[in-house]
Amino acid sequence: GAGVSQSPSNKVTEKGKDVELRCDPISGHTALYWYRQSLGQGLEFLIYFQGNSAPDKSGLPSDRFSAERTGGSVSTLTIQRTQQEDSAVYLCASSLYLIQGNTEAFFGQGTRLTVV
Amino acid sequence: AQSVTQPDIHITVSEGASLELRCNYSYGATPYLFWYVQSPGQGLQLLLKYFSGDTLVQGIKGFEAEFKRSQSSFNLRKPSVHWSDAAEYFCAALVGGSQGNLIFGKGTKLSVKP
Numbered sequence: 001g002a003g004v005s006q007s008p009s010n011k012v013t014e015k016g017k018d019v020e021l022r023c024d025p026i027s028g029h030t031a032l033y034w035y036r037q038s039l040g041q042g043l044e045f046l047i048y049f050q051g052n053s054a055p056d057k058s059g060l061p062s063d064r065f066s067a068e069r070t071g072g073s074v075s076t077l078t079i080q081r082t083q084q085e086d087s088a089v090y091l092c093a094s095s096l097y098l099i100q101g102n103t104e105a106f107f108g109q110g111t112r113l114t115v116v
Numbered sequence: 117a118q119s120v121t122q123p124d125i126h127i128t129v130s131e132g133a134s135l136e137l138r139c140n141y142s143y144g145a146t147p148y149l150f151w152y153v154q155s156p157g158q159g160l161q162l163l164l165k166y167f168s169g170d171t172l173v174q175g176i177k178g179f180e181a182e183f184k185r186s187q188s189s190f191n192l193r194k195p196s197v198h199w200s201d202a203a204e205y206f207c208a209a210l211v212g213g214s215q216g217n218l219i220f221g222k223g224t225k226l227s228v229k230p
Contacts, residue, residue, distance in 0.1 A: 004159070033217065042222035043160075043206065059217065091159065105218065107152075107159040 002026075004108035006092050012114045013082055021077045021111045025094030032075050033095075033105065034067055038088040046090075049075065050098050082115045089113070118143050120209050122221035129197050130229045137192040137224050139207030147209040149190040150218065151181055155203045163205075166190060177201070202228045 005024040013019050025032050034046040045059040049069040060066070064082075069075040079086055089110040095103045121140045129135055141147055148167050152160040164175025171183040181192045190207060207221040 035220075040222070043208075043218075043220035045217040045219070048217055056217065093160075104162055104165070107161075109157070109159040 004092055004094050004106050006090075006108035006111050008111060009109065010112045010114075012116060015084060015115055016081055018078065018080045019082055019113065021079075021090050021092075021113070023075045023077070023092030023094075023108060025073065025075070025092070026106055027073075029094035029096055029106075030072070031095045031098045031103075031105075032069055033093045034075070034077050035091040035093065036061075036088045037091055037110070043091065046077070048098075079113075082113075084115045087113055087115045118147075118209070118219055120207050120219050120221040122205075122207055122224050124224045125222070126225045126227070128227040128229060131199050132196050135192075135194045135197045135201070135226070137205050137207075137226070139190045139192065139221060140188050141190065141207075141209045142188065143209065146183075146185060149181075149183060150208040150210070151175065151179070151190075151192050152206045152208060152220075153177075153203050154206065154223075160206065163192070197226075197228055199228045199230065202226055 007022045030051045033048040035043045037043050047057050047067050049055045064080045067077045089112050091110045093105040093107045095105040097103050119142050123138050150165045151163040154160050163179050164173045166173045166183045173181050179194050183190050204223045204225045206223045208218040
């Protein structure tokens, strides 16, 4: 596609339920990133995937969070047993290679998750 | 710990006035540095980036930024602000060569008075 696409754009869920957030990166981009943007907290790195390498999960806040990337393209971020503090905008980005040199990361418009 | 600091949470300037948004980083080595803009309901858009070479970097929409190693700063500037520049601005850094994750500041919200 022309840009990074995320779905759904908005998600309201009840506390304790599981949610899945989807990211379609730009075609051909080998690197994919997930960030969380909470009110007043800026952007928090969650996880990134690069090609076939093991993902860097160092930013995942708890074991309730997991992500996978199938076929080196689409990625799904799963949050199990959601809590109210999980409410945030979840942003996905992709880049041709890992960000370095002249590689630029392109961001999607995000999924706004509200846990009630 | 590695960090990026944007000291100003909210700045208001008059249309046509000059703008400077501050960004400081704390790292041992010189990181790659970026400025992004986020308009309401939109994703982040890259304004400019610094990797090496000339410390004054030109970006899109008339923005520029200057890397100052001695001050660990990468401030964003624009000589004349337009009402459409009202948005939130994020400074970010990438450290460690091939490390993939950007470290973001908490952002500065810019309001523009007519």
